[in-house]
Amino acid sequence: MHKLTLSRKSFLIFNYILLGLTAFVCILPLINVLAISFSSSTAAAAGFVKLLPVDFTLSSYKYALQKHEFVDGFFVSLKRVGLGYAINMLLSILVAYPLSKEKKALSLRNFYAWFFIITMLFSGGLIPTYMTIKSVHMLDTIWALVLPGAVPVFNVILLMNFFRGLPKEIEEAAYIDGAGYWRVLWKIYVPLSMPAIATITLFTIVTHWNSWFDGLIYMNQPIHYPLQSYLQTIIITTDPSLMSSNELLNTGDVSDRTYKAAQVFLAAFPVLLVYPFLQKYFMKGLVMGSVKG
């Protein structure tokens, strides 16, 4: 048994306080704006709201949910997440599997690998990409949001490394029994890779949900905006000259400020829901990423 020295004890107390305070400061902005979203416009304007709502009301949330742009955006986002996830996952699996093979099984393996890696290192940039999407007539369609990033190379590498870590014996037994690559992939590799697939699933869903810039530039009509793009156009107004020209809202308990706060949390809510799972799988993803083939 060893006893804590005085200096060790005081360090530990200091450490607990410092870490606790830092974490509190990190979460404070979220709590404050959450409290504002549940407060009345007068309390928010008077600066009474700190950590808890003042004059608790749901008016701002009701007001936000009545806006058809908000609801429309929500559904565009859902569609984007569903379609985008399906495409990303399918293509990640289909690309990662051949790349996990040795050169003797797939002679062009290294060529293919570099074909995909190069897209991580170099890109055409904003304008040429925009013009490509315009020239294939995808502006104002959901495809502009899900096809350009259809092959997420980082996820492919993650999955490829995971595939390589699986025992070769099962696969070889299947080949001897007459199974081909497709069967082995769907019946053996995919079921065995569920931990990796779960991690990629969560991150892909959050990435699609959070994307806003592509929606902003590829959709000419605001009716096609995903939720985050729509919110970008209304929440983000740092310029006071723009702020005054915007219709400043003040009806009953709802003000511009409480209304924006409510929308921020409505958009963050789905992320909050999956966050416990995200956190759990993240460590696994880290470990997988570090397994080099």
Next chain:
Amino acid sequence: MQLKKKLQEWPLHLMLLPGILLTLLFSYVPIMGIVIAFQKFSPAKGIFHSKWIGLDNFRYMLELPNFTSILWNTIFIAVLKIIAGMIVPIVFALLLNEIAGAFFKRTIQTIIYFPYFLSWVILGGILIDILSPSGGIVNQMLGIFGIEPIFFLGNEKWFPYTLVLTDTWKHFGYGTIVYLAALTAIDQSLYEAATMDGANRWKQTLHVTLPGMMPIVVLMGVLSLGNVLNAGFEQVFNLYSPMVYSTGDILDTFVYRIGLLDAQYGVATAVGLFKSVISFVLIVISNKLAGRYAGYRIF
């Protein structure tokens, strides 16, 4: 004896086909589209009939009065972010590592990691509210100490530092977890040996923990070299305004404005290419260095 029949290759090529076609269309076609950086491009004439003007777009770019300041802003903001983005998580991971209580440790991690998963639109909305000079909670709290309200997002002196601080806020939880994972991988017998030799916790941190972390610190540092021109488009775009262009405008936001808003396609592509080429060279160098000093391979 093995009865292995030779498997044919074509199913593997077939699996790759959809991914390759989409990558060709959405990554390689735009890369070829970069040629408009050397054209006096007009959408009506298209890529094949626009006039070739050599390096004129680049000359124009370099002669723009604000180009040097935009380049400087980009590097300044990006480098500060890289430095803060390494030091803060390392210190935080070291401090968290000293905590014995699993519940406290987990709670702290859960809290500091959360902003990482929110988009810059959402964080931007939150920051605009709390940093507001009229009624934002930050200025209210500064007011308690008698400090006049500061317009963090509208003041050109404060703006770059506000970017660095808020970027660290979003990302340091992630970094902390990466470094904590490296800390748990350190051989525990080294600590026991150090205790036997009479080293206290501070000495152990200095002579066991820090050297044990060095490989991952070097790796992260070297790899971040590729980000020297990435000042964070999504963040800046959601937080800046014309008031802070002089210190907050970066290459990416500049490309967006002259390209998509002013429709100067050729110049915007030239600026983008300038950035891509430098970044590409930096990434290649950093990967080479990471390979040499940390055994890192991208594939």
